[in-house]
Amino acid sequence: MPDFFVTMGVGLCILMFLTLVRAFRGPTAIDRIIGVNVIGTKTTVLLVIIGIVYGRVDMFVDISLAYALLNFIATLAAARYFQHHKELRETGFFLRKRDRR
Amino acid sequence: MRYVFTFILMYGFWVLLSGKFDTFHLALGFLSSLLVSFISSDLLFADTRVGGRMRELIRFIAFIPWILKEIFLAATHVALIALEPNMATLEPRLVRFRTRLKREISKVVFANAITLTPGTITIRISGDEFIVHALTRKTAGSLPGEMEERIGRIFGEF
Amino acid sequence: MNALAGTFVVLGFLFFIGTTLGLLRFPDFYSRMHASGKGDTIGAIFMLLGLALHNLSPFSWSGVFVSLKIVLILIFLFLANPTATHAIIDAGYETGVKPWTREDTP
The missing domain is CATH 3.30.70 (Alpha-Beta Plaits)
Incomplete structure (x- = not known):
């Protein structure tokens, strides 16, 4: 049933675009990191779906595994980087405006 | 003891990820998991107590x-x-x-x-x-x- | 088998929709972490489980291997996603983001 998986893949892409709105709007750098992390998790699943659609799951599953590892490391690195960035914290870069919906 | 555990874990990963069962790949995996378990077994199992x-x-x-x-x-x-x-x-x-x-x-x-x-x-x-x-x-x-x-x-x- | 796999995939997709809505609508960064930490983990677990089941249906040994790899990704995500969530929320707490409370709005 490839049509079903194509539908799911397109749906995941739409959700990723919606998540990209959050990553774009912020308002703080940490919100952007969350958005990127969620997009990365969806990409991991999307790669396996693409593999099923093209009939090459054995190849795409390795790419997906590598992507999951990379996404985890990137998120940890970004979080640690902003945690120890004392200058940004003291000048209140993160607190410039509150998001009140 | 923890060398053995690390080795079994690493070799399992190797076999799962390579998916090939000829002598060359199995031997290569054997050697590299042996090396990894010799160097860094204390990273994975920091506590040497195995009993409980x-x-x-x-x-x-x-x-x-x-x-x-x-x-x-x-x-x-x-x-x-x-x-x-x-x-x-x-x-x-x-x-x-x-x-x-x-x-x-x-x-x-x-x-x-x-x-x-x-x-x-x-x-x-x-x-x-x-x-x-x-x-x-x-x-x-x-x-x-x-x-x-x-x-x-x-x-x-x- | 195929119907079961399809059900799992659709269920995971519904959780992803919930995650995205929460991420867009929640008022502050801590509440958004709730959506991203839980909904994303369970959505990915369900979808990958469904895909692994679908992959088994014409049975072959290489298919079993690929399914095992998908399950490996699943286990990795199950361990890594809460850790990443914790790292992000700890970084946010450290930088001093104030949590939003009900009293803030008039």
């Missing part, structure tokens, strides 16, 4: 279905709050409480379990004080709850 480990592992595996059910409920809970028109039940707050758990591993498992159960997320552990962010008033009242008991029993503390 197996029992803890078995009890921990028995704990997994319960935690999966909790995650399912948690995700449903978050999704339902997100679908409410003006999110009236959303009353986020910070909760601080002290835990009775002493060992590091049980604190870590407890923190991860809090993160994965409905409406609560662990922000920080300092000493034996937990700082937890709760999504609604009801979930804030449910801490620490029965989960501390369960995890304490798994790692043999109570």
Whole structure:
């Protein structure tokens, strides 16, 4: 049933675009990191779906595994980087405006 | 002992990821897992005591279905709050409480379990004080709850 | 088998929709972490489980291997996602983001 998986893949892409709105709007750098992390998790699943659609799951599953590892490391690195960035914290870069919906 | 465990784990990973069963690939995997387990076995199993480990592992595996059910409920809970028109039940707050758990591993498992159960997320552990962010008033009242008991029993503390 | 796999995939997709809605609508960064930490983990677990089941249906040994790899990704995500969530929320707490409470709005 490839049509079903194509539908799911397109749906995941739409959700990723919606998540990209959050990553774009912020308002703080940490919100952007969350958005990127969620997009990365969806990409991991999307790669396996693409593999099923093209009939090459054995190849795409390795790419997906590598992507999951990379996404985890990137998120940890970004979080640690902003945690120890004392200058940004003291000048209140993160607190410039509150998001009140 | 931990060399053997690391070696078995690494070789299992190798076979799973390569998926080839000819002599060349198996021998290559044997050599590289031997090297890795010789260099860095103390990274994976920092504690050399093996005796009580197996029992803890078995009890921990028995704990997994319960935690999966909790995650399912948690995700449903978050999704339902997100679908409410003006999110009236959303009353986020910070909760601080002290835990009775002493060992590091049980604190870590407890923190991860809090993160994965409905409406609560662990922000920080300092000493034996937990700082937890709760999504609604009801979930804030449910801490620490029965989960501390369960995890304490798994790692043999109570 | 195929119907079961399809059900799992659709269920995971519904959780992803919930995650995205929560991420867009929640008022502050801590509440958004709730959506991302839980909904994303369970959505990915369900979808990958469904895909692994679908992959088994014309049975072959290489298919079993690929399914095992998908399950490996699943286990990795199950361990890594709460850790990443904790790292992000700890960084946010450290930088001093104030949690939003009900009293802030008039």
